[in-house]
Amino acid sequence: MSTIALYPGSFDPVTFGHLDIIKRAARLFDQVVVAVGSHHTKTVLLPLDQRLYLLEVEVNALNLNNVRFSTFDGLVVDAARNEGAVAIVRGLRNTTDFDYEVQMAAMNGALAQQVETVFLAASPATNFIASSLVKQIARMGGDISAFVPETTSGAIGELLKK
Numbered sequence: 001m002s003t004i005a006l007y008p009g010s011f012d013p014v015t016f017g018h019l020d021i022i023k024r025a026a027r028l029f030d031q032v033v034v035a036v037g038s039h040h041t042k043t044v045l046l047p048l049d050q051r052l053y054l055l056e057v058e059v060n061a062l063n064l065n066n067v068r069f070s071t072f073d074g075l076v077v078d079a080a081r082n083e084g085a086v087a088i089v090r091g092l093r094n095t096t097d098f099d100y101e102v103q104m105a106a107m108n109g110a111l112a113q114q115v116e117t118v119f120l121a122a123s124p125a126t127n128f129i130a131s132s133l134v135k136q137i138a139r140m141g142g143d144i145s146a147f148v149p150e151t152t153s154g155a156i157g158e159l160l161k162k
């Protein structure tokens with residue numbers, strides 16, 4: 001039996017922080033499904049198909065052979081169940097993430113007892129990176145190349161030119 005983990009997120013855009021979590025999760029689980037959420041409540045910069053495309057490009061460049069991709073539009077626990085995942089992976093950068101994520105893990109645990117949430121502490125090299133700040137910097141014409149890979153920064157540059 002292989003253990004599958006779901007790594008859900010908005011990935012608007014994918015950052016070096018997300019890629020670090022994906023690499024590390026891929027060492028811990030037999031398979032990692034990176035699931036892009038189309039949350040209706042969030043105002044996004046990149047449309048769902050572009051967030052998914054950029055994730056695929058950037059993750060494929062890492063040459064991991066046990067990562068696949070999906071999208072979801074409902075509860076994370078339902079996405080986990082649909083993928084046959086035993087765990088939901090989340091990254092923790094700071095106490096703000098911690099407070100929110102621990103509560104979320106408890107809610108998800110109450111909704112689906114068989115799905116565990118596994119937290120990975122963000123790596124020191126990338127623990128300050130947040131997609132929301134990357135978007136703000138890009139909108140103000142700043143250089144985002146230290147936070148996101150090249151294809152992604154190029155795509156955001158093109159999008160904001162329009």
Ligand code: ADP
Pocket residue numbers: 008009010011012015016017018021089090091092093097121122123126127128129130131
């Ligand atoms: P969401 O809207 O679900 O929070 P995000 O794309 O912002 O989606 O984040 C997805 C997951 O990745 C979350 O668990 C978040 O804490 C984690 N994450 C985001 N940025 C980083 C980072 N720099 N280092 C480690 N984990 C991160």
